[in-house]
Amino acid sequence: MATGVSIFIGLAVVVIMSLLAWFLSPKGETQTIWRSSLILAFASCYLMWAITFLAQLHPLIVPRRGDLTEHAAHEN
Amino acid sequence: MAPAQDTMFRSADMSMVQLYIANEIGREIVNALGELGQIQFRDLNSETTAFQRTFTQEIRRLDNVERQLRYFHTQMDKAGIPLRKLDLDIETLAAPSASEIDELSDRSQSLERRVASLNDSYETLKKREVELTEWRWVLREAGGFFDRAHGNVEEIRASTDDDDAPLLQDIEQNMQGQNGDGDRSFSVMNIGFVAGVIPRDRVAAFERILWRSLRGNLYMNQSEIPEPLVDPTTNEEVNKNVFVIFAHGKEIIAKIRRISESLGADLYAVDENSDLRRDQIFTVNNRLTDLGDVLRNTRQTLDAELTQIARSLAAWMVIIKKEKAVYQTLNLLSYDHARKTLIAEAWCPSNSLPLIKSTLHDVNNRAGLSVPSIINEIRTNKTPPTYQKTNRFTEGFQTIINAYGTCKYQEVNPGLPTIVTFPFLFAVMFGDLGHGFLMVVAAAAMIHWEQKLKKVRDELFGMAFYGRYIMLMMGIFSMYTGLVYNDVFSKSLSIFPSAWEWDLPENWHPNMTVTASLKDNYRYPFGIDWMWHGTENALLFSNSYKMKLSILMGWAHMTYSLCLSYINGRHFKTPIDIWGVFVPGMIFFQSIFGYLVFSIILKWSIDWYAIEVSPPGLLNMLIYMFLSPGTIDGEALYRGQATVQVILVLLAVIQVPILLFLKPFYLRWEHNKAHAQGYRGIGETSRVSALDGDGDEDTLGDRSSIASEGVAIITQDLGGGEEHEEFEFSEVMIHQVIHTIEFCLNCVSHTASYLRLWALSLAHQQLSVVLWNMTLGNGLAKTGALGVAMIVITFYMWFFLTIAVLVVMEGTSAMLHSLRLHWVEAMSKHFMGDGIPFEPFSFKQMLEDDDQAADLQ
Incomplete structure (x- = not known):
């Protein structure tokens, strides 16, 4: 399911959302504020998500713990 | 030239206008413009002192009225009469006419006289009352002394005429004869007395002085007045004693009088005859009741008067303050004696010009004046003031920027991106869904009850209230980053199935250390996998992740800010700033840190286990890229890495001389060319x-x-040439050298500075884990009745500590760090900030800034 391609799918989604934000922002004095804030917010949130996703794409270390309970061991 | 709509992207277009106003309606026009609050008058009389200006008389008169109104206010405070507050949002005060102002001034004059005279008579009466009360006490207490003293006449006599035994006996016989009529005895014996009251704290000194100066030739009796007496002049309560002093001889009595008066005692006449004394008490009591009536009446009249004033005092204050501001503004205008017009020069936003014109027109029409007021746009090369129009939402963000510096006129306003980047960088440090939620709730509450809370005057709360929209954004982004970090009050959410599975060996038993392995072709889709939570190496993982996150975020933020300088260069039509500063700077920054970012992402996207290569360390790579260009330390990240790195280093190094010399030499060439063609500056x-x-x-x-x-x-x-500086090559060169050194060093130090995102977010997360384990974690571990009690106690502890330490304290610290990242790291990339703030003449602003006026609302 979710692999490397997701980064680009996510990017496409954010670009579409940004375009929508650009065109659907309410007209008038606050239009610039709406556009800039929405697009910046989408971009920032995308960056945050993408970085987090990439960091776990090919992890170099694996989780390790010694206090696993019977219940937790079979849960995922 | 229709100006484009003003946006927050850059400061509003400003126009310098000249106004010709007929003298008769100058006051009305300035009043209307003050209500509008869109125009900043220039001082055209800067060489005249405040006393020489045209409207000084009026201002002085208004100052007097203001003083009188303040006097009423203090009187009301003294009498405890509440002031009816004025809500300027609801009540708009119509601009008063000049005659109304005169009326108000006369009225406050007469009111002041009336209140003052009432006050005076009240104080006099009060003083009289205190005197009478004291006298009554003296009469009452002295009566007791006299009765006791009569019993002791023999002793007194004995002590005074000790050496004259026969006389003693004689008197003794006499005394026995007129036992019932002892009243005359004092005068017979030539014993006089002084009665009065004295403050209790002076009694000891009084006694000592009397004793020393009279060498003990006195008999003093005193008693405390049980109730404290109020001094009418100071309104303080004083405890006093009644004293009666008996002594022998006129001189001594006179001396006692002098001493007691000098020590602040009040002396009262007391008759030694008990019948007369009874009469005296009777009259004193009568006079006291009469006086009480008069006093009550005076008080009532005064209170009624003040209550009457209290009803409209706030409005009067506001009117007078506005009126005064109007005249102060009129003083800035220049007066043309020949044509009886006032001439004003002012800055106003170009977009407000139509509004100002129609306002002038309206006022003119209302006054029915044949001479029109003229508004004239003039061209000037003076720097216009910077006017950033804000609303409730953007005000706080713009304040963050303005606290650092006022933008240059029409440069890109960093306030616009700050709306998102400030709360977002905050959230990277503060990321926790729960804490973010608490913050959103607090901010939403403040926004919901905005109107009510606006009136609260508490400094700390005022600050939080002012930043309520910033808080809201910070909270929302913190919830998002909390989801990404998968932290809710230090716990994790397992929304999606984990990408990890535990590798359980055959002989697995609890408490055996196990590791997990990745599932095929599935990665945790949003945020940090919850399987990492509570593992032994969770910190190892999150440190590596958050460190790289900070570098990437910092790079993005700085690149974004650097791009704004390109827009500035284009707007101000200075291509040299683009080619000589922006482009080399950008190449320098990208070839080092852009490359680092590229390497981080590349390293993440390679499956190192699959290709069976040990991944290279990026830090070493970056260091050796400069120390030994052309060689790779350890494994290569990709093919041709060495060549690429050499090219990048060369590219970066070449930018330094370009950055250093291109702009100054270009400017010199331009200057020389212009000079050679005969243009003068x-x-x-x-x-x-x-x-x-x-x-x-x-x-x-x-x-x-x-x-x-x-x-x-x-x-x-212009004489000094304040607007245009003479071109000086050395100055430009020095400036550019400083800029170059600063920029190149800052690229390194600022990138490193963004690592605070990692440090703060790590600290926040660890602190919330510790808090949980120390409080609620313990409570949940217990069972039974004790467990229930423990959960209740530890929950409250946890909750309040969460709010106080994690949300308020940590929030403040993260906010300050985010502030710094904006002011130093981001704004240094593009901000010029040598603008003059636009300070329009606005009643609203004036009343907000005035502390005294703020109390009235």
Whole structure:
């Protein structure tokens, strides 16, 4: 399911959302504020998500713990 | 030229306008413009002192009225009469006419006289009352003394005439004869007395002085007045004692009188005859009740008067304050005696010009004046003030920027991206869904009850309230980053199935260390996998992740900010700033840190286990890229890495001389070219208003010549050349050297500075884990009745500590760090900030800034 391609799918989604934000922002004095804030917010949130996703794409270390309970061991 | 709509992207277009106002309606027009709050008047009389200006008399009169109103206010405070507050949002005060102001001034004059006279008589009466009360006490207490003293007459006599035994006996016999009529005895014995009251704290000194100066020739009796007496002048309570002093001889009595008066005692006449004394008490009591009635009446009248005033005092104060501001503004205008007009120069946003024009028109029509008021746009090369129009939402963000510096006129306003980047960088440090939620709730509550909370005057709360929209954004982004970090009050959410599975060996038993392995072709889709939570190496993982996150975020933020300098260069039409500063700077930054970011992402996207290569360390790679270009330490990240790195290093190094020399030499070339073609600097003469007249020898003549021509623009020698600086190569060069060194070093130090995102977010997360384990974690571990009690206690502890430490304290610290990242790391990339703030003449602003007026609302 979710692999490397997701980064680009996510990017496409954010670009579409940004375009929508650009065109659907309410007209008038606050239009610039709406556009800039929405697009910046989408971009920032995308960056945050993408970085987090990439960091776990090919992890170099694996989780390790010694206090696993019977219940937790079979849960995922 | 229709100006484009003003946006927050850059400061509003400003126009310098000249207003010709008929003298008769000057006051009304300035009043209307003050209500509008869109125009900043320039001082055209800067060479005249405050006392020489046209409307000084009016201002002085208004000052007096203001003083009288303040006097009423203090009287009301003294009497405990509440002031009816004025809600300026609801009640708009119509602009008063000049006659109304006169009326108000007369009225406050007469009211002041009345209140003052009432106050005086009240105080006099009060003083009288205190005196009478004291006298009554003296009479009452002295009666007791006299009765006791009569019993002791023998002793007194014995002590005074000790050496005259026969006389003693004689008197003794006499005394026995007139036992019932002992009243006469004192005068017979030539014993006088003094009665009065004295403050209790002086009694000891009084006694000592009397004893010493009279060498003990006295008999003093005193008693405390049980109730404290109020001193009417100071309104303080004083405890007093009644004293009666008996002594022998007129001189001594006179001496006692003098001493007691000098020590602040009040003496009262007391008759030694008990019948007369009874009469005295009776009259005193009668007079006291009469006085009480009069006092009550006076008080009532005064209170009624003040209550009457209290009803409209706030409105009067506001009216007077506005009126005073109007006259102060009128003093800035220049007065043309010949044509009886006032001439004003002002800055206003170009987009407000129509509004100002129609306002002028309205006022003119209302006054029914045949002479129209003229508004004239003039061209000038003076720097216009920077006006950033804000609303409730953007105000806080713009304040963050303005606290650092005022933007240059029309440069890119960093306030606009700050709306998102400030709360977002905060959230990277503060990321926790729960804490973010608490913050959103607090901010939403403040926004919901905005109208009510606006009136709260508490400094700390006021600050939080002012930043309520910032808080809201910070909270929302913190919830998002909390989801990404998968932290809710230090716990994790397992929304999606994990990408990890535990590798359980055959002989697995609890408490055996196990590791997990990845599932095929599935990665945790949003945020940090919850399987990492509570593992032994969770910190190892999150440190590596958050460190790289900070570098990437910092790089993105700085690149974004650097791009703004490109927009500035294009707007101000200075291509040299683009080619000589922006482009080399950008290449330098990208070839080092852009490359680092590229390497981080590349390293993440390679499956190192699959290709069976051990991944290279990026830090070493970056260091050796400069230390030994062309060689790779350890494994290569990709093919041809060494060559790419050499090219990048060369590219970065080449940018340094470009950054250093291109701009100064270009400017010199441009200057020389212009000079060679015979142009002179425009700074030598400059277009300004006709009324700036300094430097001209004959200002009046100058003005009349303008009047005849009807032209508002002349060119005028500026003398010092304040607007245009003479080109000086060395200065430009030094400036550029500083900029280059600063920029190159800052690229490194600023990138490193973004690592605070990692440090703060790590600290926040660890602190919330510790808090949980120390409080609620313990509570949940217990079972039974004890467990229930423990959960309740530890929950409250946890909750309040979460709010106090994690949300308020940590929030403040994260906010300050985010503030720094904006002011230093981001704004240094593009911000010029040598603007002059636009300070329009606005009643609303004036009343907000005035502390005293703020109390009235």
